Amino acid sequence: MYVLKFFACIVLIGCIKAKTLDDLKNNYLEMIVKCTSKYPITDEDLELLKTGDMGDKESTKCLFACVYKKTGMMDDKGMLDVDQTNKIVQTYFSDNSEELKKGLAYTEACKSVNDAPVTDGDRGCDRAALLFKCTTENLPAALTDEEVKLELMKHVMKCSKNHPVDFNELMQLQKLVVPKTTEAKCLLACAYRSEGIMTSKGLYDLEHAYSIAKLVKNGDDQREENAKKVADICVKVNEVEVSDGEKGCERAALIFKCTLDNAPKFGFKV
CATH class of the missing domain: 1.10.238.20 (Pheromone/general odorant binding protein domain)
Structure with missing residues (x-):
């Protein structure tokens, strides 16, 4: 962190x-x-x-x-x-x-x-x-919305070594555009696994999402609760049937889209 x-x-x-x-x-x-x-x-x-x-x-x-x-x-x-x-x-x-x-x-x-x-x-x-x-x-302990985004990008960059994609696709991820190509989706899956958001079986990790909710609290209990609500919504992507199973690429794109769609509804900037 x-x-x-x-x-x-x-x-x-x-x-x-x-x-x-x-x-x-x-x-x-x-x-x-x-x-x-x-x-x-x-x-x-x-x-x-x-x-x-x-x-x-x-x-x-x-x-x-x-x-x-x-x-x-x-x-x-x-x-x-x-x-x-x-x-x-x-x-x-x-x-x-x-x-x-x-x-x-x-x-x-x-x-x-x-x-x-x-x-x-x-x-x-x-x-x-x-x-x-x-x-x-000399920096504060809690995570801001922008820092959460940067945390994901840090893992995306790390994973890009083993999951190379076009530079433009990398920038699209940074700009929070849901990936469309298999390569970009698999890069995102790698990043989610690296960060702990996705399990080894390619599923959304609700427990880890709750731990992130504590990090973004910033002294505001409601902010933590709202982050948990987003997680409760997005864990439902685990119920969606995907074509690549435990590989997790398709589900990673679903997690990404769910977060982008729902985080703003609970006061988070994306």
Whole structure:
């Protein structure tokens, strides 16, 4: 979950040209996809990142450096670009004082990474690891709606190595368009299994869905109950007869569509 929080935080302060905050996030996710193709990470790497520990693998550190640089958060010298990140925060949150305050506080808390000695100079991989650590220590614990989406995309990107699809199909998933091709459906099934939403038998895991409901609570009991209601509706996809059985590709598309159709009815943004 910590790597997700990092991604969610950097999304809000990345320096890229976008007309709206949603455009900013969509473009940012494309950058993550490109960087993971150059610096792939394993299941073990992801599990370690979830604990807030990046480990010592150079490829993982350089993956984060790649993303930081592509968004403009890190400059060509491998340093956190404080002025640029603050500028983006001010641009996109000028009408939201609470989020503006959080963004500026994050930059202030983490700018000290520029003073730390590193061994790889302007590559930025070592400093990216320091910035990751600072980020995990300065973000809230609960999941937002956007972070839930990013969590799924993280697993989609991981699965794309063994379930390759056209880049446009990958972007369609990121934009929450229900997949139509078998390849994209199977990629989604892999992601759902990786995240725990789907069981090894290709079924929707209601117990895991309830655990996610607790994570999205954000101090609001009704929000947790609403998330459980969505899960109670979508678990019914397990009753639908599918052509690929335990493979789960067809059912994954049904889960995806059910979530998109019903989450907004209970106050969740998709």
